[in-house]
Amino acid sequence: MSGLLGLAWRLLRGGGRRGLLGSGLTVAAVAVSTGLLLFTVTANLAFQGRADRGAWRNPVAATGGAVAIEAVHLDYVNERPITVVDVAALEPGAPAPPGLDRFPAPGEVWLSPALAELAAGLPADRLADRFPGKGGGSIGGSIGDKGLVHPEELVVVRGQDPGSPVMAARSAVGVDDIAPTRIADFTGRRTDDAIGYQILALIASVLMVVPLLVFGGAAARLTVARRDQRLAALRLVGATPGQVVAMTVAEAVITAFGGAVLGAALYFLATPLLTGIEIQGGPWFVSDMWPGGLAVLAVLAAVPLLVGLSAVVGLRRVVVSPLGVAKRETPPAMRFVRVVALLAILAVVPTLGAGVGVGVVATVLGLAFLAVNLAGPWVVGMLGRIVAGTARKPAGLLAGRRMIDDPRAAWRTVSGVAMTGFVAGFIGLLTPGGGLFDHGDSSALRLSVPPAEVAEVTAQARERLSAAGVRAEVTVRGRAEGAGPSPRGRDAAPTVLVVSPRGHDVASVDRARTALDGLVPGRSATTAADDDRSGFRVLGDIGTGTVVVLAVSFLVAIASAGITAASSILDRRQTYALLRLAGTPLKVLDAARRAETLIPLTVMGGGAIAIGMFCALPFALSAMNVSGAITLLVCVVLGFAGVIGAGAASTPLLRSVTANPAPRPD
Template identity: 30%
Template sequence: MIGFGLRLTLRGGREAAVRLVVTAAAVALGVGLILVTLAGINGVDAQNARYAWLNSGVTDATSPTAEPSPDPLWGMLGADIHDGARITRVDVAATGPRSPVPPGIPRLPGPGQYYASPALGALLDSVPAAELGARYPGRRVGTIGAAALPSPDSMIIIVGRTAEELARTPGAAKITSIATRSPGDCTGCRFGLNADVLGLILAVTSAALLFPMLIFIGTATRLSAARREQRFAAMRLVGATPRQVSVVSAVESTVAAAAGTVAGFGLFLLLRIPLADVPFTGEPFAPGDLSLTPVDVLLVAVGVPLAAAVAARIALRRVRISPLGVSRRITPRPPRAYRLIPLVLGVGELAYFVGRRPDTTNGQILAYISGILLMMAGLLIAGPWLTMAGSRIMARRARRPVTLIAARRLADDPRAGFRAVSGLVLALFVTSTAVGVMTTMIAERGVPDAGPAARGTLMVDLSRGEAERGAPEASGAPVPDRVLAGLRSAPGVRGVTVIHTNPLGTMVPVGRWHMEAGLVACEQFAGMPGFGRCAPGAVAASVPPHFGAFDTSASSAWSRTVWPAAAISAERLRDLPAQGVLVRTDGSRQAIERTRTALAAAFPDPRWPPTTVAEAGADAENARILAGFQQLAGVVTVVSLCIAGCSLAVSVVAGLNDRKRAFSLLRLAGVELGTLRRVVVLESTVPLLIAAVVAAGSGFLAARLFLEAQLQYALRPPGAGYYVMVGAGLAVSLGVIASTLPLLRRVTGPETARNE
């Protein structure tokens, strides 16, 4: 029977060939998505492993079996910024010839030497030294190798210092061995990715895409289902056993699945390098990161064809019931309202955890992911009942034969009507959920839309270093006049203001809070028009101690603020310790970076580099991760809609092929071709629109419940891009339906009724 099944599959005519190609294409897309997901999880692990050395000195990051070096290494982690890009700075100093050496470099740099990553080295070579290179005195002695770079675009510098210098520097620590444990397993690590969360996101994304993919496979398998069912029923009538019919059916499905699996591996290899450039984790992957393990390959090579064969077998399950079951066509029982129960349970589960968020990460994953997946399954189960309800409403309001025929056909078999758009239902649900969550998270956590004053003004927070030394802030010193004069004379600088510590204990309102104010001289503050002004006649004013620590999206209101006067003389204010410095520039990149370099030289502290007020008020790391999630959401949306469009096209064509005899008889009875076309359009459009409304609403409901339960955020409405995208998807779907209408003339001619 296997040989007979192969002949039917490979020599079964054009219909068999089309069905084989479409099913193989569906499987290829599914395999490609699974391989990309598995490779992405492996890529996150590989990238995380290269973050490990940056956590050296953290107890949890060091392997317990690592042998400590007899000559400790002094090390200190710092940071820098250039044109919004983050630079990781590592200061090191050897205490002996056997001090541990970080990966990626052959030896430790000596005082006045440094190693730079390729991306940072290219930047150092392309910009003037006054804008970046002068911050790292000495000379470059080499390039950091890939073993120490989480990403090809990582900008890292390893600066050599003397042991005496670092021993006196706050934040420096002795390191006896280089950390090798993954930051995902380390509670105190500053650098690295939460691999479990990212892997979960990739897995859920894959599951969200595989649902429509399996629907596509099942739809493709049903191409010319009526003809095949008749063929298999005829085989039963001439003596074939159910097992033999199952073997013939399984052979066709297995051949298509095997071909699709091979094509899927080829698709993955083709897309692996371009996909590595997608900064899902905030930085792109190295090309070798997106790799597969032998277990991954075996799992996909065996599991996907098996799942495709099962999906195909379910699509033809009626043949096993009775050899006459295909001929005895009767109206199936209408769907019952109990189909709504899974959808209601999914909503109820998510609603239950609002205000009852589980304490553990695993508990949260189980609670929210299971609820969302239950809603996805509920939409598929409830879809036929919703289609039937819509068709009955349409039938009661029908005033024309076309509407009545379409409504009756949908009411007779709502499962078939919904099957055509089921892929689109899941696509819109996934899209709406992803867009709702990402829009809200970016609004709450993204980079604020700071004004020009915040973007063009640099600040140095001098109180952080003093606080970490354990000294009171008043123990600092005033900023030397020569430093202020040098800053004011720099090209592009428009004003310099020193924020002094406040011995008066006055408070200033900052958003919803009141904080101890800093003091500024009104003469200096007049050069900072974007940050408010002093009261008329005031010598000094009370201002926020660190403008950049607050929401810079409110910076437009600063220019209208009149800060309260401070009861202190100009002479006493001048002698007070400085807790911060504000430097307003003309906003050009050159002026900002030159001023940043000058401030770094005047106030050297690698841990707290000079930043613009906008940069200080934004979580750059979080913004990069959110940008990666937003890109992933876009990929999910586009792929889901493409799969749904393909599924819709195949389903409409399959429906026309299966009903061509009925349509041919209607034409012979005098029904015009235009009437039949309008019937087909209505049959496809009504479930499509019902599904779009229900799926989009369910997606936003799931997003709202998740945000309220997990993050205590209120759902933010999506931008115009979402509505344009959904409208374009529906327009394309309608275009797909319209593109199948010319087929109706060809398959409903008189010869069809005669030959059938």
């Protein structure tokens, strides 16, 4: 075996300048696949980490002995949410909340770093006067990373006495408010929002990983013609099938491992940039973007294995018929069963929708992706027959014959953009419009008040606002107009105190919030716009996720088009040289190469977009909105431009390989 490995290494090194260029293209392809694969794996782990770090604020009621009481509600400043967590110890030695060094003493306040910085930067009457509180409390310390979802999250933990009004039994008013709960620990459970983001991350990963796996497998087939010729020659001089397979695996794994290491290094260098992607309310901790040693080792092992398996799968012709490879015989046409597989997967798509598990949805989407890649070469072969039969110019005839002769190679050049078309079609139909949520009033504050305390609270509100210098109109009404049914069925018709500052700017509203802070224990004054912020945040995050997914897909597509275009020229350099020797102008060869790319791209790109939209139909809320249409249009334009640009970039290589048209042994 060592002799075979040594021979494979010598053949890899002794391939000459163009042989090394072909190996370099494989390394580059694997590096791109590895780096982006690490990103998709890390993204899922990062969302899981966020869900785990935020779970402690969604307490689980103790079934046995309770050690503490926890209550949560939202406050706002500068139109940003502040998570307010009130805790009270029921016995000495209660465990500290995550991110805190110890359990907060009564009256003690712990701030997240971002909240402390914001409080120092804003006027005290807008934020800082809300804590350490009106009762003479103190700042206990800073909340660590383990207690925060993201670095810029605004969180305050306040220590309370178990018998304080804040910890008294009450109903939660806001959708995100949690009534005082007796807990045994701060384990908590993941919120519905966190689980939703994990599901979206999983679906986005499928949309990114499958093209990466296809691209990684295609990397093993780069410069395939040159390698097949060389291995066929070895078979003809007596090499056994096992020896050929061993040499192929060794060569593929060596180049793939080098590319995987390079891709991992590039990913780690890009980590600081990735932390700046703002989703779920803020950027990421650096630790979120590090997948961990085991994940890195798994990817570094999986990518070379995938490339090696793909290389072995392509050896069937060499092992079975080395003479046919050496004579450059056209392989048998592919069968229609490839299209049947695609149609079978698409027949399952209408059964998806509500009630179907996310794992099933992700699996069907992944299979649809793979089926498009499986059917692509067959469609390209059929297009080649049509183009060759209707050609009126030499370039069209050459392009058609090339697609017939090697449809897989023609498909590899456009497969990346076709996969991106699938992603764009799927996302374009699902991208929600901004009309799903109305913009609520942001100038009038509402405060839920116990009915028996309305008169007292109203008088105190007017007194506090006057003392703070906030000119505002204070009115009392039933449940706020348009607020709908009470969240979670609590407080069917609460009394609402409405405060309308004369100045409708954000600063005036914040000063009014500060003046009203603590007026009703455990409740904050909020606006109608505050109730809609989470919905608009989700819409914004979907838009950010769309950009990220499409950016990854386009990077794969453009890299795939450029690398495979250059590799195709190296594979066919002898054919190009013979055509040049026969008198074919270089511009005809270049035109044939463009037609060989653009014709399949137009048909398969459009088909992939249609298939993506079809797969999105069971989940579409309504007809595609303007944003989705623009997304599709941008994808089509960038896809064509990227492929054309990649083809143009490889034109100097075509000129180079045909500069000396005299044939030579390979």
